[in-house]
Amino acid sequence: MGIASLIAWILTAGGGAFMLAKWVGGGGHRDRTRTHLPPAVVFGHFALAALGLVLWIVYVFSDNHPIGWVALALLIPVAALGVVMVLRWLPVHRAQPQPVGGQSSAPQDAPERSFPVAVVLGHGVLAVATVVLGLLAILEIGG
Template identity: 45%
Template sequence: MDTAALVTWVITALGGFYMLGTWLTRGGARGGTSRLPVPVVFGHFALAAIGLVVWIVYLVTDKDALAWTAFILLVPVALLGSSCSPAGSPSTAPAPPPPRAPARTPPPSGTSPSPWSSPTACSPW
């Protein structure tokens, strides 16, 4: 089970590296279009990396205190990560305005919208 947790953690870390790289290349740290605070992003990254290293050391030394330390580090990592996640998702982007209905144009002058409203509507000619 310990190795399964390590494999899961490494796969998650690879996804995190990809997202961090994408964020950096799009100007996230320079204040581009990102709404994510730089300390939150790098705090999440740093705590996750430290937790992974602590877990690897736990696997090597088999000290239970290290496993609990890695677990305790995961709590702020998860909180910071969840605060980052919605801000970058497409669902938080402002929705485009709905299409406008075409304006109704009045009928040309001298015509009426209904044949029954015409003064000659009852006349056969």
């Protein structure tokens, strides 16, 4: 289960890295008037998830349970920040495109508007799978 959770975590990170690159590439980290995602939330989510992934890799290869528990505990604030971002992304995603010649507004210009729904959903589903597989691994259930 440890390797399965590691694979799920890496796939989750791949989707997150894709969205982070689109958001940064669209200027989300520079222009706070266009984005609905606070940079501190975005980068906090990324940093905590990356730290957790590194610790999980250490756990998987060393079988050091305290490190594994810390890695899983880091997923609590990661998940909370992820929920905050989804709740702020939904209105941007649902906003109707401006008619030709209309004034541009923040939801239509937001860099996060370009996130593919499949990537957002896949990232969330894989995140849940990562937590479940991680708990099964550290509790030594099924593997």
